[in-house]
Amino acid sequence: MDLRIRESDIPMNFPNGAQFAFTVFDDTDYAKAENVRPIYDLLFDLKILTTKSVWVFNGKNTNGPFSGSQTLEDGEYIKFIRLLIKRGFEIGFHNASMASRTRETTLRALHKFNELLGFYPRVHANHCDNRENLYWGVDRLHFPLLRFVMRMRWRPDAFTGHRRGSPYFWGDLCKEYITYVRNFVFNEINLYNVNPTLPYYDPKKEYVQWWFSSCDGATVEKFNRLLALANQEKLEKEKGVCIVYTHFGDGFVKNGKVNDGTKKLLIELSKRNGWFVPVSTLLDHLREQRIAGECTLLERLRMEFTWVFQNILK
Numbered sequence: 001m002d003l004r005i006r007e008s009d010i011p012m013n014f015p016n017g018a019q020f021a022f023t024v025f026d027d028t029d030y031a032k033a034e035n036v037r038p039i040y041d042l043l044f045d046l047k048i049l050t051t052k053s054v055w056v057f058n059g060k061n062t063n064g065p066f067s068g069s070q071t072l073e074d075g076e077y078i079k080f081i082r083l084l085i086k087r088g089f090e091i092g093f094h095n096a097s098m099a100s101r102t103r104e105t106t107l108r109a110l111h112k113f114n115e116l117l118g119f120y121p122r123v124h125a126n127h128c129d130n131r132e133n134l135y136w137g138v139d140r141l142h143f144p145l146l147r148f149v150m151r152m153r154w155r156p157d158a159f160t161g162h163r164r165g166s167p168y169f170w171g172d173l174c175k176e177y178i179t180y181v182r183n184f185v186f187n188e189i190n191l192y193n194v195n196p197t198l199p200y201y202d203p204k205k206e207y208v209q210w211w212f213s214s215c216d217g218a219t220v221e222k223f224n225r226l227l228a229l230a231n232q233e234k235l236e237k238e239k240g241v242c243i244v245y246t247h248f249g250d251g252f253v254k255n256g257k258v259n260d261g262t263k264k265l266l267i268e269l270s271k272r273n274g275w276f277v278p279v280s281t282l283l284d285h286l287r288e289q290r291i292a293g294e295c296t297l298l299e300r301l302r303m304e305f306t307w308v309f310q311n312i313l314k
């Protein structure tokens with residue numbers, strides 16, 4: 001199904017005559033320096049520069065599935081993150097920690113991020129079920145029917161990062177520090193086919209400057225399916241944009257080696273005439289090329305229905 005809405009919004013030019021753009025936003029779940037270093041070494045060798053998110057603080061009193069992940073409280077991990085920055089990767093935000101944190105801690109996390117890395121994060125993605133997630137759960141959607149569907153899964157007040165008065169509110173801080181926030185994730189290699197106004201502004205979500213969509217590569221299997229050669233050809237032929245949503249800390253590296261399929265597919269991708277830059281660099285470029293930025297009602301409706309169908313109902 002072709003969901004293109006406004007052809008005129010599609011920027012056809014990428015720097016250096018590239019035919020398409022590709023990047024990754026890596027949610028930091030399960031990541032430690034040792035289990036993601038090999039994949040970042042590979043990406044660096046292939047000149048594919050992407051965005052890796054971090055948590056600033058450890059998950060105190062958490063024994064959940066993410067408790068083994070490293071954070072900026074760990075000296076060895078900070079060294080690894082600084083090496084990535086030196087190599088040209090972008091570092092983004094994935095909330096203050098793996099567990100819910102109040103406004104005060106989120107503010108401390110933003111300042112600590114800057115103190116340790118020398119800049120504030122420009123890009124953010126909500127993590128899992130953290131209470132301070134912005135416009136998450138039911139509030140991710142506008143349309144009443146879809147909100148009703150989401151209520152079967154979440155209470156309306158489950159996520160309150162965008163609600164003033166909540167101890168988890170940090171919407172104003174997000175607007176001040178963060179330029180781009182991830183929203184919907186689709187089973188599609190070329191985001192222009194589902195979100196031609198990428199990155200877009202949503203006037204009903206005042207605390208986010210710009211939203212971006214992503215392509216679903218959450219697990220090794222999904223990542224490898226997404227980057228299958230037929231999809232790579234499609235992306236190049238359509239002069240498209242691909243921002244993969246993934247978790248490199250979750251099984252992409254075993255015994256110090258990158259998954260064979262992932263490695264082969266990334267090598268193939270790197271031989272194509274693509275523009276491989278971090279998420280913020282790519283989104284800045286798309287914004288500079290475009291006139292409109294506000295998502296039309298029709299585009300939003302299609303995105304919301306497509307996302308609910310692909311991710312919730314299925």
Ligand SMILES: [Zn+2]
Nearest residue numbers: 027029127128
């Ligand atoms: Zn996460």
